[in-house]
Amino acid sequence: MDIYLPVANMTENVLVLFGVGWVVGVLSGMFGVGGGFLLTPLLIFLGIPPTVAVGTGANQVVGASVSGVLAHWRRGNVDVKMGMVLLAGGVAGSSLGVWLFAILTRLGQVETVVQVLYVIMLGIIGGLMLYESLQQMRRRRGGRRPAARKVHRHAWGQNMPLKVRFRRSRLYISVIPPLAIGGFVGVLSAIMGVGGGFIMVPAMIYLLEMPTAVVVGTSLFQIIFVAANVTWLQASANQAVDVVLAVLLLAGGVVGAQMGARMGYKLNAEQMRSLLALIVLAVAGKLLFDLVTRPDDLYSLGLPPVL
Numbered sequence: 159m160d161i162y163l164p165v166a167n168m169t170e171n172v173l174v175l176f177g178v179g180w181v182v183g184v185l186s187g188m189f190g191v192g193g194g195f196l197l198t199p200l201l202i203f204l205g206i207p208p209t210v211a212v213g214t215g216a217n218q219v220v221g222a223s224v225s226g227v228l229a230h231w232r233r234g235n236v237d238v239k240m241g242m243v244l245l246a247g248g249v250a251g252s253s254l255g256v257w258l259f260a261i262l263t264r265l266g267q268v269e270t271v272v273q274v275l276y277v278i279m280l281g282i283i284g285g286l287m288l289y290e291s292l293q294q295m296r297r298r299r300g301g302r303r304p305a306a307r308k309v310h311r312h313a314w315g316q317n318m319p320l321k322v323r324f325r326r327s328r329l330y331i332s333v334i335p336p337l338a339i340g341g342f343v344g345v346l347s348a349i350m351g352v353g354g355g356f357i358m359v360p361a362m363i364y365l366l367e368m369p370t371a372v373v374v375g376t377s378l379f380q381i382i383f384v385a386a387n388v389t390w391l392q393a394s395a396n397q398a399v400d401v402v403l404a405v406l407l408l409a410g411g412v413v414g415a416q417m418g419a420r421m422g423y424k425l426n427a428e429q430m431r432s433l434l435a436l437i438v439l440a441v442a443g444k445l446l447f448d449l450v451t452r453p454d455d456l457y458s459l460g461l462p463p464v465l
Contacts, residue, residue, distance in 0.1 A: 164402060165210055168205060183412060199444065212398065235374065277442050320334060
């Protein structure tokens with residue numbers, strides 16, 4: 159059954175869109191990512207205009223993240239205080255990112271910039287995560303205990319001012335590194351239509367050295383508000399949110415996030431990181447292939463969305 163998407167100005171199968179939202183929701187619940195890193199490329203692959211894919215993708219991330227947070231909140235795996243600090247940086251960064259997105263749209267370069275950013279960011283992060291996970295699993299199979307990270311080292315924020323104690327994460331660090339991470343992720347959230355969890359989760363584990371059990375829920379908590387800010391600004395400034403598309407994706411995402419949260423507790427940390435890394439690298443590879451191959455149509459006429 160096909161449905162008309164008014165802002166995207168095209169028709170698409172309802173079940174396909176619901177299925178895309180469900181897959182992204184499962185990833186959100188399992189890994190603590192908003193899922194936008196996969197949703198936006200998938201929508202582009204389906205023929206959705208990049209501006210609409212970015213703006214609407216951020217809206218779906220909100221619903222999937224809320225559903226995932228509820229599951230992790232019940233288990234006490236959300237550091238609200240850390241989430242608020244990350245959120246402060248994220249809101250500022252996402253506001254800046256929407257402004258940059260509008261400039262790129264006027265220049266006609268938004269599609270190329272979005273795809274190049276995805277290839278670079280996903281390739282680097284996916285490669286590092288896969289390498290680290292394989293190293294840990296190799297040590298485990300060899301009878302050696304996986305190398306443990308040093309707890310409470312925090313070299314990055316140790317000598318910085320404005321230190322705060324985050325009791326749920328067992329940290330005493332400056333708020334400057336979390337603010338910087340939140341701001342950087344906020345900019346990418348606006349330009350790439352993502353929640354930023356695929357960057358936030360590794361940063362919280364390896365830079366802030368938060369316990370893995372707390373990272374997923376805290377990441378989703380922060381993503382809710384950053385993605386909501388991006389959705390509002392994209393709708394008001396760039397008119398890039400398709401409500402019909404958003405509702406279908408949101409319905410699938412909410413269902414998938416609850417299932418993903420339960421699935422995530424059945425995998426160990428190395429397996430989860432390896433699986434996420436492979437998914438990230440697969441998406442980066444498809445985007446890179448589309449960038450370097452010759453398109454079927456060398457010339458196309460870009461029309462503004464019908465509002």
